[in-house]
Amino acid sequence: MKILVGVKRVVDYNVRIQVKPDGSGIATNGVKMSMNPFDEIAIEEALRIKEAGHAAEVIAVTMGPKVAQEQLRTALAMGADRAIHVETDDDIQPLTAARIFKALCDKESPKIVLLGKQAIDDDNSQTAQMLAAISHWPQATFASSITLDGDKATVIREVDAGLETLSVDLPAIISADLRLNEPRYVKLPDIMKAKRKTIDTFTLDELAVEPAPAIKILKTSPPAKRQAGIKVESVDELVAALKEKGLVK
């Protein structure tokens, strides 16, 4: 069986982003870009499923500009077998991303599609659920454990109330949460080997994907800043300050 994995190129999670003064977006010139951390976890999980003998092939998928192939190379170096690049310079919103994944599912017939729980640039947390909807497949989002058993997967999900367990029939869409695993480090020889692996490229037209109605971004602003506070020297001073504000008795 095949596993399809989403790999989105995003601003690295360690970068302190800057909003452009003209409100047109955030500054990305010279900013470090990486694979979305949740996608790294998704790739790692797919590889572990393959290494446990449950899958034959792991296919990494990205949608974005030409440079997004860097992140596909990382996925290939981690161990993905091949990659698909859906090339576009347009902003791909979740519903369109879901339609593209659906077109690729129709082509590749994977048993599992593993996506990240959210992309840390737009923080939407929608694509997996939308893909599941339009495929009429089960969804198990925010996964912290996946166990395969024949044509079913048992998934433990991180929800507000604790941990929820679902059993889903395959094929299914699963989205990875932080505690699903710890991704492996890429070793130099793997990077060399990855260079020989295939990346197939498609356009939206070639996949016959119609972009979905999009949300228009009117402007980008910096968040309201919190007033800088003070350092107190002692617990007594802290307690006095909190009592004065009526926050403790």
Added chain:
Amino acid sequence: MSKVLVIAEHDGTTLNGSTARAVSCAKELGLDAIDIAVLASDGCSVSEQAAAISGVNTVILVENPANEHAVSALLAPQIEALSDGYSHLLAPSTTFGKDLLPRIAAHLGAPQISDIMRVESARVFDRPVYAGNAIITVEAPEGIVIGTVRTASYPVAENGGSATIEKRELSVELPSHTQFVELSSGGGEGRPDLQAAATVVSGGRGVGSEENFSVIYGLADKIGAAVGASRAAVDAGFIPNDHQVGQTGKIIAPDLYMAFGISGAIQHLAGIKDAGTIVAVNKDADAPIFEVADFGLVGDLFQVIEELEAALG
């Protein structure tokens, strides 16, 4: 006539407070009516609680044994059937709403606006991106407007309403591909709910171990606070996942947030931006948490908590 349908979150007996927060957001849309959808196996008590929220016109109750647990693949087709005639569809941006709403939106062919934090007009909204380090103002395209509501941005709408409760039978086919197995709660029973509490005491990696976390619980119990944690504390197994605060955990807005042994990574700060007062205790004077703390105290958290317990009698 334009009206909004708010999807209720509940556990079978109690309406989750996030629903009344979503109603507060719905009120700002300035539409002709606000309705709430309650999908349950036995929804009498939940629908009565929903009907008591002021400003709500109609509570639509759909009872079906399949609705005993909130499984999105089963709820989505039912809500799609109810959505006809609504201009807006809202759900709280909790794990419930985040899981469910995109599934509905995609079927309806509409994009979703996640984490609405401000309503500019019935189609224009503010929402955070990059862990809250930028805010985008977005406009929904033509058609039904679908969005999740960032609960920390809205107060719980008051009670005092008396909406009509309307029972609805739906004839939609529900899939059998998804089975609920179990829900295990992380404990913390008896303590205030992290997302609703006025005071939250939180511990990070600096707390050191699961056993040491008892000092965090001790202080929380003394002052009637809920208990939170950083991702590092959860990953290390000090405390269950449902206590995680931050970009990928819970976004909260207590009156008082006290962080012990938490460095203040941007992903953690994303969860506490709306807290009234932030107190940080850290032995490292350069920890970034001090940049956002209203009151910072440099010191050993164990000693500080001991003194705090004494001072608070």
